[in-house]
Amino acid sequence: MIEREFMRGAGPVAVLKLLERGEMYGYEIVEALERRTDGVLAMGQSTLYPMLYNLEAKGLVAARWDESGSRPRKYYRLTESGRTRLATDAATWHRLTTAMGALGLTRCRPAGMEACA
Amino acid sequence: MSTASNASNASNTPNPSDAHAALDPQLTALSQRVARMTRLRRAERMDVERELSSHFTEAIASGRTPSEAIASFGDPKAAARELRAAAIAKRSPLDRALGQTLRVTGFAIAGAVLLYASFAAYLRFQAPVIKVDTLAALRDRLATPATPEDDAWPLYRQAFLALGLGVDDAKRQSKGAEAIGATPMPGAPEWTAAVEWAELPEHRAALDVLRAAAARPVFGYPVAGALGEVDAPLFGSDAVQHMNELIATRDDPTRFPLLGILLPHLASARHAARFLAVDAMRGAEVGDGDRFVADIEAMMRMSVHLSDGRVLIGDLVGMAIRGLAIERAMAALEWKPDLLDGAQLARLQRAFECVPPVFGYLDLGTDRLMWLDVEQRLYTDDGRGNGWFRLDRDTLLPLMATSHGIGVHDRHAESTLHAASLAAATLSGPAAALMVADRRTTHGFIEEWATRMEKASALPLREHAVADAMEHEFHAAIAAAPVNLLLPRLLMPSFGKAATNFAVDRARRDAASTVCAVLRFRADVGTWPRRPEDLVPTYLSSVPLDPWTDAPIHMATDTDGFRMWSTGEDGRDDGGVPDARDDAAWGGPQATTLPLRRDDRSPANWAYEIPRIDWVWYAPRENLDRWTKD
Incomplete structure (x- = not known):
C-alpha cells in the first residue's frame, strides 16, 4: 500500500482507468486495484467509497443499483466527462512518470532514451 | 447528473436490510455504525449502509472472513467523515446552499437563545433593591396632631360609623341612604326622604360630631400607617388586615405597599359630605342660617383635610366636595338672599377662603x-x-x-x-x-x-x-x-385633567368668596354694590377679577335684580342673563351656573363644564331653577 497522500492523487485516476472498460461495483474495484497493481494501489473501503462519491459528485462517474442478481450491487460507470478527465489525467501521469524517470526516480526514461520497464 | 443518480439511488434503496440479510452481525453493525456516524439525511445514510453491506457480502462470498473484512475496511470514523463530505458534495448546489443557510440560521438561533437565556438568568439574579422607604417618606408629609384634641380622625370615624357608612352596615342599602346619595335639592323627588334620613336623631348627632371633626386642625388619618381594630367596623376587617399586612411586608419587592394602600376614607368622606349638603339645604329651607353655614363650613374644612399628605386622589375628592359645598351655598343664597346675617356671611366667606394657597395647585x-x-x-x-x-x-x-x-x-x-x-x-x-x-x-x-x-x-x-x-x-x-x-x-x-381641575377650583372659591362679600355689602349698606371696587377693602382685599379676562368682574342691577357674572371662555360679555340657558327659541344672551361636575363616578375622570357662554356667579331669583336644570 502506498501513503494516503499519494493515493489522493493516484486513486481517482486509477479508478477511472478501471472503469474505462465497463461498469464495476465497489468490491470488484477494490479487488481489481489490489490484483492489478500487486497491492500497491490496494485501498480499504474507508478510502474507496468516499472517492467514488466524490467522482460521482464531480459527474465523472455515475452509479446504479442492480437488484437482478442474488446479491444487490451498486455499479459505477464512466461518464463522458469521466472519459475526458481520464484522457487528461493519463497524459499528465505519463508526463509525470517520464519526468520522474529523467531524474532516475522511476525506470521510465525520456522518449528516445529508454522505455518504461 | 448527480441529482438524477441520487433520485435513482433513493428509489432503488428502500431498505438496506436486504443487503445484509445473511451478513455477519459484526459486519452489519459496522455498516450501520459508519452510516449513522455520517449524520447524513436518512436516504443518504441508507444508501451508504447498503453499499457497505453489499461490499462485505461480496468479501465474504469471495472467501474472506469477517475479521479480515473488518481489518481491510480502515478507520470507520475517518470513513464516516469522508463519506459525509463526499455525500454532501453530491448534493445539488441549491441543496447545499439551503443546507448551509439552515446551518447558519441554526447557529444564529442557538446563539440568540443562549444570549436570551443568559440575559434571563442575569435578570433573575438581579433582585430589586428597595432603597427608599417610601411609606416612611409619605408619612413624613402628613401633618401630626400636637394633642389628641387636634386629631380629627377619631371624630370622623365616629361620625362615619354613626351615619351608617361602615362597610357591613345594613343602613347603606336603605332608601334614606339612597336618597342622600342622590344629593337632592329642595323640591326634588328624593328630597323628603333624604331630609327625613338626615334628620333622624342619631344622624343629627352624627352630623354634630362630623362638624366637630372638620373643625379640628389636623386630619390625622394614618395614610400609609397602621390602622387599628377601631377602624375595622368602618372599612372591614379584611381591608384593615390587608393594609396592615402591606405595610408590614414593605421590604418584600413583590409587594406594592404604597400603590396598594387603599384610601377608603375618601369614599366615606364623599358619602358624609352628601349628608352635609342635604342638611345645609334643609337649613336654608327652614331659615336656619347657622345650620346652613356650619354644614358648608364643615364641607370646606373636610375638603382641606383630604388634601393632607397631598395624594392626588385625595386632592381630587377634596375638590369635588368643595365644588358641592360651593354649588349648594350659591344655590341657597340665590334662593334666599336674606338667609344669612352679616356675621354668618363673614363666617361663610372665611370658610371659602380656608383652603391653604398651596392646596390650590397640583403637588x-x-x-x-x-x-x-x-x-x-x-x-x-x-x-x-x-x-x-x-x-x-x-x-x-x-x-x-x-x-x-x-x-x-x-x-x-x-x-x-x-x-x-x-x-x-x-x-x-x-x-x-x-x-x-x-x-x-x-x-x-x-x-x-x-x-x-x-x-x-x-x-x-x-x-x-x-x-x-x-x-x-x-x-x-x-x-x-x-x-x-x-x-x-x-x-x-x-393626572391628565388634574391641572384644569385645580384652576376651576380656585376660580370657584374666588367666586363664592366674592358672593359672600356682595351679600355682606348689602347687609351693611342696604343696596347691592354697583361695581366690584365697592367691595374693597372692607369685604375683599382686592378687586374681584373675571378669571377669563382678568378684568374686574361684571355686576349689574336692573328690573330683574342684581347679578354678577364672568364672560365665560368666549370672553364675550352677553349681559350675564341667567335662566335662558336652554331656551333656544329666545335666542338671547345665555348664561350658566358655576362650572358643574359633569361626571362624578370616577375621580380619575372628573371633568368640568367649562362655560363658553357667560358664567353667572350670582343672580338671586328666589327659586332654584337654574341650579336644578340639567
Missing part, C-alpha cells in the same frame, strides 16, 4: 413617591440611577391587582390597565426588559410630565387650553409607545 410629591416605589420594585438597580425592567409573575400580577384598586374603587382606569397588562403579560422577562424603557428613561418621562403638569396647574383658568393640550400630548406620547412606556401608562392614568 405630585406623594404620587412621585408611589411611582418611585413601583420603580424600585420593578427595575434592577445599577447604582447609577439606571436598570433593566424586570418583569415576572411575582411582580407584574401583584402590580396589576393593586393598581386596579388605586384610591377609591376606580373602575374607569381598568380598560387602560387591562390593555397594558395584556401586552405586558405576553412578554417574558428579557423581551420585556428590552421592550420596556429602562429605569432612567421611565423615571425621566414620569418626572418630566409630573413637573409640566404641576406647572400647568398654576395657569389661570383662561389658559386651561394649554393644560388640555398638554394632557393630549401626554396621552399621545404614551399611546405611541404603549409597551415602552408601560409604567407611566399603568401608573399615571388620572
Whole structure:
C-alpha cells in the first residue's frame, strides 16, 4: 500500500482507468486495484467509497443499483466527462512518470532514451 | 447528473436490510455504525449502509472472513467523515446552499437563545433593591396632631360609623341612604326622604360630631400607617388586615405597599359630605342660617383635610366636595338672599377662603413617591440611577391587582390597565426588559410630565387650553409607545385633567368668596354694590377679577335684580342673563351656573363644564331653577 497522500492523487485516476472498460461495483474495484497493481494501489473501503462519491459528485462517474442478481450491487460507470478527465489525467501521469524517470526516480526514461520497464 | 443518480439511488434503496440479510452481525453493525456516524439525511445514510453491506457480502462470498473484512475496511470514523463530505458534495448546489443557510440560521438561533437565556438568568439574579422607604417618606408629609384634641380622625370615624357608612352596615342599602346619595335639592323627588334620613336623631348627632371633626386642625388619618381594630367596623376587617399586612411586608419587592394602600376614607368622606349638603339645604329651607353655614363650613374644612399628605386622589375628592359645598351655598343664597346675617356671611366667606394657597395647585410629591416605589420594585438597580425592567409573575400580577384598586374603587382606569397588562403579560422577562424603557428613561418621562403638569396647574383658568393640550400630548406620547412606556401608562392614568381641575377650583372659591362679600355689602349698606371696587377693602382685599379676562368682574342691577357674572371662555360679555340657558327659541344672551361636575363616578375622570357662554356667579331669583336644570 502506498501513503494516503499519494493515493489522493493516484486513486481517482486509477479508478477511472478501471472503469474505462465497463461498469464495476465497489468490491470488484477494490479487488481489481489490489490484483492489478500487486497491492500497491490496494485501498480499504474507508478510502474507496468516499472517492467514488466524490467522482460521482464531480459527474465523472455515475452509479446504479442492480437488484437482478442474488446479491444487490451498486455499479459505477464512466461518464463522458469521466472519459475526458481520464484522457487528461493519463497524459499528465505519463508526463509525470517520464519526468520522474529523467531524474532516475522511476525506470521510465525520456522518449528516445529508454522505455518504461 | 448527480441529482438524477441520487433520485435513482433513493428509489432503488428502500431498505438496506436486504443487503445484509445473511451478513455477519459484526459486519452489519459496522455498516450501520459508519452510516449513522455520517449524520447524513436518512436516504443518504441508507444508501451508504447498503453499499457497505453489499461490499462485505461480496468479501465474504469471495472467501474472506469477517475479521479480515473488518481489518481491510480502515478507520470507520475517518470513513464516516469522508463519506459525509463526499455525500454532501453530491448534493445539488441549491441543496447545499439551503443546507448551509439552515446551518447558519441554526447557529444564529442557538446563539440568540443562549444570549436570551443568559440575559434571563442575569435578570433573575438581579433582585430589586428597595432603597427608599417610601411609606416612611409619605408619612413624613402628613401633618401630626400636637394633642389628641387636634386629631380629627377619631371624630370622623365616629361620625362615619354613626351615619351608617361602615362597610357591613345594613343602613347603606336603605332608601334614606339612597336618597342622600342622590344629593337632592329642595323640591326634588328624593328630597323628603333624604331630609327625613338626615334628620333622624342619631344622624343629627352624627352630623354634630362630623362638624366637630372638620373643625379640628389636623386630619390625622394614618395614610400609609397602621390602622387599628377601631377602624375595622368602618372599612372591614379584611381591608384593615390587608393594609396592615402591606405595610408590614414593605421590604418584600413583590409587594406594592404604597400603590396598594387603599384610601377608603375618601369614599366615606364623599358619602358624609352628601349628608352635609342635604342638611345645609334643609337649613336654608327652614331659615336656619347657622345650620346652613356650619354644614358648608364643615364641607370646606373636610375638603382641606383630604388634601393632607397631598395624594392626588385625595386632592381630587377634596375638590369635588368643595365644588358641592360651593354649588349648594350659591344655590341657597340665590334662593334666599336674606338667609344669612352679616356675621354668618363673614363666617361663610372665611370658610371659602380656608383652603391653604398651596392646596390650590397640583403637588405630585406623594404620587412621585408611589411611582418611585413601583420603580424600585420593578427595575434592577445599577447604582447609577439606571436598570433593566424586570418583569415576572411575582411582580407584574401583584402590580396589576393593586393598581386596579388605586384610591377609591376606580373602575374607569381598568380598560387602560387591562390593555397594558395584556401586552405586558405576553412578554417574558428579557423581551420585556428590552421592550420596556429602562429605569432612567421611565423615571425621566414620569418626572418630566409630573413637573409640566404641576406647572400647568398654576395657569389661570383662561389658559386651561394649554393644560388640555398638554394632557393630549401626554396621552399621545404614551399611546405611541404603549409597551415602552408601560409604567407611566399603568401608573399615571388620572393626572391628565388634574391641572384644569385645580384652576376651576380656585376660580370657584374666588367666586363664592366674592358672593359672600356682595351679600355682606348689602347687609351693611342696604343696596347691592354697583361695581366690584365697592367691595374693597372692607369685604375683599382686592378687586374681584373675571378669571377669563382678568378684568374686574361684571355686576349689574336692573328690573330683574342684581347679578354678577364672568364672560365665560368666549370672553364675550352677553349681559350675564341667567335662566335662558336652554331656551333656544329666545335666542338671547345665555348664561350658566358655576362650572358643574359633569361626571362624578370616577375621580380619575372628573371633568368640568367649562362655560363658553357667560358664567353667572350670582343672580338671586328666589327659586332654584337654574341650579336644578340639567
